[in-house]
Amino acid sequence: MKICIDAGHYGRYNQSPADRRYYESELTWRLHLLQKRYLEEYGIEVIVTREDQKKDLGLYSRGAASRGCALFISDHTNAVGTVVNDEVDYPAAYCAIDGRADGIGMALAQCVEQVIGTGQQARIEHRRGQHGDYYGVLRGATAVGTPGLILENSFHTNTRITRWLLEEENVDRLARAQAETIALYYNIIKPLPEKKSGWVEEDGGWRFYLGNTGEPVRNDWYQDGGDWYWFDGAGMMIQNDWKTGSDGRWYFLGSSGAMVRSQWVVWKGELYRMTGDGSMYQGAICLQSDEKGALLIQKAVPEVNGKKAVTETEPEVNSRKKGQPETVPNTEGQKKDLPGKIPEAGADRQQKMTGKTVLRKQKEKQRIRRVRKKKNKKRRV
Numbered sequence: 001m002k003i004c005i006d007a008g009h010y011g012r013y014n015q016s017p018a019d020r021r022y023y024e025s026e027l028t029w030r031l032h033l034l035q036k037r038y039l040e041e042y043g044i045e046v047i048v049t050r051e052d053q054k055k056d057l058g059l060y061s062r063g064a065a066s067r068g069c070a071l072f073i074s075d076h077t078n079a080v081g082t083v084v085n086d087e088v089d090y091p092a093a094y095c096a097i098d099g100r101a102d103g104i105g106m107a108l109a110q111c112v113e114q115v116i117g118t119g120q121q122a123r124i125e126h127r128r129g130q131h132g133d134y135y136g137v138l139r140g141a142t143a144v145g146t147p148g149l150i151l152e153n154s155f156h157t158n159t160r161i162t163r164w165l166l167e168e169e170n171v172d173r174l175a176r177a178q179a180e181t182i183a184l185y186y187n188i189i190k191p192l193p194e195k196k197s198g199w200v201e202e203d204g205g206w207r208f209y210l211g212n213t214g215e216p217v218r219n220d221w222y223q224d225g226g227d228w229y230w231f232d233g234a235g236m237m238i239q240n241d242w243k244t245g246s247d248g249r250w251y252f253l254g255s256s257g258a259m260v261r262s263q264w265v266v267w268k269g270e271l272y273r274m275t276g277d278g279s280m281y282q283g284a285i286c287l288q289s290d291e292k293g294a295l296l297i298q299k300a301v302p303e304v305n306g307k308k309a310v311t312e313t314e315p316e317v318n319s320r321k322k323g324q325p326e327t328v329p330n331t332e333g334q335k336k337d338l339p340g341k342i343p344e345a346g347a348d349r350q351q352k353m354t355g356k357t358v359l360r361k362q363k364e365k366q367r368i369r370r371v372r373k374k375k376n377k378k379r380r381v
């Protein structure tokens with residue numbers, strides 16, 4: 001369905017005698033843009049007669065711009081002369097004399113009556129001129145075969161109505177209700193937004209959407225592909241930050257967002273050890289060099305406050321070293337430099353690793369999304 005909307009006047013036109021801040025032309029400009037937005041949410045195509053608020057256009061040509069549309073609406077507010085009149089207060093639809101817009105005209109006028117709460121009842125009117133419709137816009141609309149109406153959103157000579165229409169929130173509510181009325185009248189159902197699922201990069205970060213609800217994980221942990229992630233209240237994945245688990249222990253989310261396990265973390269210049277289950281290690285750690293001089297965490301049981309501290313073994317550190325023999329220092333000079341640089345070296349290694357991990361993770365996320373899309377397609381079929 002296609003609708004043409006016309007903002008009644010241009011520039012600053014028809015100032016209200018009840019409140020000097022109000023111009024009919026400015027209200028109808030704002031209103032018609034909001035109507036367009038809300039109608040588009042129903043999948044309705046909307047064209048407008050004016051591109052420039054400050055430019056005058058002929059009445060007939062504005063109506064005729066609705067060629068191919070199912071409806072033409074010209075937005076206005078009414079006036080009783082040029083002075084304040086707080087008695088007259090009703091919405092009206094001036095419908096084309098061919099009667100084709102009578103039904104929707106009445107529905108829209110009643111919608112205005114309800115939303116604003118006007119003093120008098122909604123009505124429709126017809127006005128015949130010498131060459132058909134009295135109003136040029138309606139003559140133009142009828143000439144191209146479009147049912148046309150002029151919608152008077154009550155009176156800007158009425159103080160209460162003028163003040164009501166000056167509130168942005170009210171205009172928004174009015175536009176939304178009018179779009180709903182149109183959709184209802186033409187039996188158009190708002191399409192449900194497509195449910196998001198899985199990893200989605202948006203708003204400068206990553207969210208994980210649950211397939212069953214289409215809602216992102218918020219203020220909670222989520223395990224994906226063996227890795228744990230944490231999402232804040234806005235559903236954004238947390239990176240490079242600490243989080244406590246339900247067990248009260250500290251966990252670190254690395255640059256890929258995945259919880260770090262069995263790794264060193266350099267945080268604000270201080271070194272932390274994350275254990276195999278991801279929790280932050282507290283207590284004593286015993287480091288011992290192997291035959292190449294590489295420092296390894298050994299199974300050690302030192303006494304801390306009379307209690308035996310638990311330490312962990314690090315087989316993966318060892319195997320990684322073995323897998324990369326070229327990184328083992330092989331000169332005296334380098335070996336001498338090593339001890340003072342351990343945290344830095346650790347940080348460096350951490351950055352290199354997480355840099356790769358980020359890439360890998362992103363590729364993995366893209367792969368997951370592709371697979372999910374395929375699956376979704378299959379399901380639809």
Ligand SMILES: [Zn+2]
Binds near residue numbers: 008
């Ligand atoms: Zn007007």
